[in-house]
Amino acid sequence: MRGTRGMRCALAVLLILALSVGWGAALAATRRSSDLIFNYTITGRAGDDGKVYFTAEVVAYDDADRIGFSAIYIYDAAGNIVKSVYSKYASNTWTHSYTTSYNGTPGQDYRAYVTFYVKDGSIVENDKTRWSAYVTAQ
Structure with missing residues (x-):
């Protein structure tokens, strides 16, 4: 039981990190309405x-x-x-x-x-x- 709970916490942390990186990349890739x-x-x-x-x-x-x-x-x-x-x-x-x-x-x-x-x-x-x-x- 104890190992399963720790594994779930680790997966949750990894999921949060993966989503955070994904949002950051999406924001960085947003095109400006003007180049200059x-x-x-x-x-x-x-x-x-x-x-x-x-x-x-x-x-x-x-x-x-x-x-x-x-x-x-x-x-x-x-x-x-x-x-x-x-x-x-x-x-x-x-x-x-x-x-x-x-x-x-x-x-x-x-x-x-x-x-x-x-x-x-x-x-x-x-x-x-x-x-x-x-x-x-x-």
């Missing part, structure tokens, strides 16, 4: 000066050769592009942010649309885009 881009955001705010400000930020998993924004467009509420900004990049870093502004009409809503860009070696990611929330000019 860890996070990307665009936020907006209204200034007291009548301007609306939009700040885009992109974060890579590691230092990249080039990181930033291919294009940032500011739209009015009717869907017209009122400002365009192109090619805002940094080199050999893992994060970059850029703020642009527009002299808005008080009471009017604006939002921004950004195309994010990261290049490291021969890998290029430029398919991530995002809209900001609307911001009302003061």
Whole structure:
């Protein structure tokens, strides 16, 4: 009886270890949704000066050769592009942010649309885009 109980405990411990290793391997093998881009955001705010400000930020998993924004467009509420900004990049870093502004009409809503860009070696990611929330000019 005693040997059987000890054997069951040993098997239980081995089973727990085997499952733990299996879960660890599964988590390590999880594919990222992006090879280079860890996070990307665009936020907006209204200034007291009548301007609306939009700040885009992109974060890579590691230092990249080039990181930033291919294009940032500011739209009015009717869907017209009122400002365009192109090619805002940094080199050999893992994060970059850029703020642009527009002299808005008080009471009017604006939002921004950004195309994010990261290049490291021969890998290029430029398919991530995002809209900001609307911001009302003061």
